[in-house]
Amino acid sequence: MNAFTPNLGPVALIQSDDQALDVARALAETLRPDSIARDRERRLPHDELAQFSRSGLWGISVPKAFGGAGVSNVTLAQVVALVAQADASLGQIPQNHYYALEVLRVNGSPEQQQRLYAEVLAGQRFGNALAELGTRTAHDRTTRLSRDGDGYRVIGRKFYATGALYAQRIPTSVVDEQGMQQLAFVPRASEGLEVIDDWSGFGQRTTGSGSVVFDNVYVEARDVVPFQTAFERPTPVGPLAQILHAAIDTGIARAAYEDALHFVRTRTRPWIDSGIEKAVDDPLSLKTIGYLAIRLHAAEALLERAGEYLDRAQAQSTADSVAAASIAVAEARAISTEISLAAGSTLFELAGSQATLAEHGLDRHWRNARVHTLHDPVRWKYHAIGNYYLNDEKPPLRGTI
CATH class of the missing domain: 1.10.540.10 (Acyl-CoA dehydrogenase/oxidase, N-terminal domain)
Incomplete structure (x- = not known):
C-alpha cells in the first residue's frame, strides 16, 4: 500500500x-x-x-x-x-x-x-486532469502521450483538476502521436506526477481544483482508454457529465432555499412599513418565496426527467436517443444554473442584514453556485434547446452543450 x-x-x-x-x-x-x-x-x-x-x-x-x-x-x-x-x-x-x-x-x-x-x-477514488489553461478553446488539449517501450510517457500541465488532490488515480486527457485524444488512468503515486493545491476560487473552495503536472510520467498501456471516439459516435458520455453538474447546482439551490426559510422564520424582522408583526407574514416576501419554490421544484423535476432520458440513451445509444438525452439534460442545466444563483442571492434580500454576518456562512451558497455554474455558458444551452425544437438540429457530440 x-x-x-x-x-x-x-x-x-x-x-x-x-x-x-x-x-x-x-x-x-x-x-x-x-x-x-x-x-x-x-x-x-x-x-x-x-x-x-x-x-x-x-x-x-x-x-x-x-x-x-x-x-x-x-x-x-x-x-x-x-x-x-x-x-x-x-x-x-x-x-x-x-x-x-x-x-x-x-x-x-x-x-x-x-x-x-x-x-x-474497493474504495479507490478517481480524480481528473482534463482541462488546460492557455489553449485556444476550453476543449483544446496539448498534454502529450508518447510511446515508451510497452507503455507510454505523459508530458503536460492541467488545471481545474477537481478531485485529483484526493484521488488514487487521475484520469488524464492526452493527445497521442496520431493526434487522437486518449484517457490515461494515471496512478497518483507515479514518479514525475505532481498535484499542486493552487485552487483559489472564491467558491467550491475545498474541491482541490488546482493543477496537475506530468513530467515524463510513465503509464502502462493497459491504463489508457480511448477517449475521443466516445464523441465521434452517439454515446451518453457528454450528457452524463452534464447531468452531474445539474445535480450539484440543484443541491446548492435546495440548500440556499432551505437556509432562507429557516432564517426568515427564526431571525428576520418585519419591515417597518409593512404593518405586520412577523416577517413570515410579509406579502412581498411570500411572493418571493413562492417564486423560488416553483423554480426549485421545476429544477428538481427536470433533473429527474433528464435522468430518465439518459437511462434510455444508455440502454440504447442512437443519434436520436443521445440527442434527446442531451437536450433534456441541457434543460435541467439551464434551470438549475438560474435557481442556484437566484436562491443564493435572494436569500439575503429576504433575510436582511443579519444574514450577511460571517458566522452564518450564508454567502457560500451564491459563491459556490457562481463558480460552479461557469463550467459552460448557460446561454448556449438555450441556443441548443431552441435549435433542437425549432429546427430539429441535434446538439454536438461532446461533453458540453
Missing part, C-alpha cells in the same frame, strides 16, 4: 437504488454540520472523503455485471444533489470520478473494466 492508497477499512457494497438514496441521505446529515467551517477555513475534507468512500457511494454507477449496483441516472443525480446540498464542494469532488467510469463503460476493454471497476468497489 502506497502513500496515496487509503486505509479505509471496510467499504460498503451498495446493491440497489433505494439503498444508495438511504445511504446518501444519512451521509448528508453527517456532512452538513461542519460545512460552514470547512468553507470558511478552506479545511480540506480528507476525513469526510474517507467516510464518503466507506459509504460505498463512489461505486454505485459500476454496472451490475462487474459487481456494482448499476443505479439509474435518476438515482445517481439525486445522490449527488443530496451530498451537494450538505456541502457543495463534497458534491462536486466525485463528479469526474463518475464521468471516468462512464468513459470506461463506453470505451474500455473488458479487462480494463474488470480491473478498474474492482478498484472503485
Whole structure:
C-alpha cells in the first residue's frame, strides 16, 4: 500500500437504488454540520472523503455485471444533489470520478473494466486532469502521450483538476502521436506526477481544483482508454457529465432555499412599513418565496426527467436517443444554473442584514453556485434547446452543450 492508497477499512457494497438514496441521505446529515467551517477555513475534507468512500457511494454507477449496483441516472443525480446540498464542494469532488467510469463503460476493454471497476468497489477514488489553461478553446488539449517501450510517457500541465488532490488515480486527457485524444488512468503515486493545491476560487473552495503536472510520467498501456471516439459516435458520455453538474447546482439551490426559510422564520424582522408583526407574514416576501419554490421544484423535476432520458440513451445509444438525452439534460442545466444563483442571492434580500454576518456562512451558497455554474455558458444551452425544437438540429457530440 502506497502513500496515496487509503486505509479505509471496510467499504460498503451498495446493491440497489433505494439503498444508495438511504445511504446518501444519512451521509448528508453527517456532512452538513461542519460545512460552514470547512468553507470558511478552506479545511480540506480528507476525513469526510474517507467516510464518503466507506459509504460505498463512489461505486454505485459500476454496472451490475462487474459487481456494482448499476443505479439509474435518476438515482445517481439525486445522490449527488443530496451530498451537494450538505456541502457543495463534497458534491462536486466525485463528479469526474463518475464521468471516468462512464468513459470506461463506453470505451474500455473488458479487462480494463474488470480491473478498474474492482478498484472503485474497493474504495479507490478517481480524480481528473482534463482541462488546460492557455489553449485556444476550453476543449483544446496539448498534454502529450508518447510511446515508451510497452507503455507510454505523459508530458503536460492541467488545471481545474477537481478531485485529483484526493484521488488514487487521475484520469488524464492526452493527445497521442496520431493526434487522437486518449484517457490515461494515471496512478497518483507515479514518479514525475505532481498535484499542486493552487485552487483559489472564491467558491467550491475545498474541491482541490488546482493543477496537475506530468513530467515524463510513465503509464502502462493497459491504463489508457480511448477517449475521443466516445464523441465521434452517439454515446451518453457528454450528457452524463452534464447531468452531474445539474445535480450539484440543484443541491446548492435546495440548500440556499432551505437556509432562507429557516432564517426568515427564526431571525428576520418585519419591515417597518409593512404593518405586520412577523416577517413570515410579509406579502412581498411570500411572493418571493413562492417564486423560488416553483423554480426549485421545476429544477428538481427536470433533473429527474433528464435522468430518465439518459437511462434510455444508455440502454440504447442512437443519434436520436443521445440527442434527446442531451437536450433534456441541457434543460435541467439551464434551470438549475438560474435557481442556484437566484436562491443564493435572494436569500439575503429576504433575510436582511443579519444574514450577511460571517458566522452564518450564508454567502457560500451564491459563491459556490457562481463558480460552479461557469463550467459552460448557460446561454448556449438555450441556443441548443431552441435549435433542437425549432429546427430539429441535434446538439454536438461532446461533453458540453
